[in-house]
Amino acid sequence: MIRFSLLLVALFAASVFADDLPAPSAWENQSGSMLYVDQVDAEGRFSGRYVNGAVGYSCQGIEYAVEGRIYDPLITFDVVWQAEAETCHTITSWTGQFDNDVIETEWSLVRTNEAGEFGRYDGVSRFERRE
Numbered sequence: 001m002i003r004f005s006l007l008l009v010a011l012f013a014a015s016v017f018a019d020d021l022p023a024p025s026a027w028e029n030q031s032g033s034m035l036y037v038d039q040v041d042a043e044g045r046f047s048g049r050y051v052n053g054a055v056g057y058s059c060q061g062i063e064y065a066v067e068g069r070i071y072d073p074l075i076t077f078d079v080v081w082q083a084e085a086e087t088c089h090t091i092t093s094w095t096g097q098f099d100n101d102v103i104e105t106e107w108s109l110v111r112t113n114e115a116g117e118f119g120r121y122d123g124v125s126r127f128e129r130r131e
C-alpha cells in the first residue's frame with residue numbers, strides 16, 4: 001500500500017509540473033524572438049520551435065527545434081541552430097524560472113565560425129506569453 005501511495009504522489013507531482021507550462025503556447029522575448037511550446041509530457045519534458053528575431057544576427061525567421069524541461073518553477077531549454085534553410089554552427093541553452101505568463105532566463109551560446117574558432121556568449125532573456 002505504501003508503494004502504491006508513493007507512486008500516486010510521484011505521478012501527481014510529475015503531472016503538476018507538466019500542467020504548469022501550457023502547450024501549445026507562444027512566448028516572445030525582448031529581442032522579438034519567439035519560443036513555441038508544442039508538447040509537454042507528464043515528466044515536464046517539452047518540445048517545440050524557436051524563431052530568432054534578434055536584429056543583427058543570422059539564422060533569423062527560421063524555425064529551429066527546441067527541447068526542454070520544466071521542473072516548476074525551474075525551466076531549461078536548448079536550440080541547436082541547424083536547419084535545412086540555414087545552419088549557424090551554434091548551440092544556445094536557456095535556464096531560469098517560469099512564473100505564469102513570464103519566463104526569466106539566463107542564456108549561454110557557443111559557436112564556431114568558418115575558421116573553426118570557438119566563441120562563447122552569455123546574456124539574459126525575458127519571455128512573455130503571447131498565446
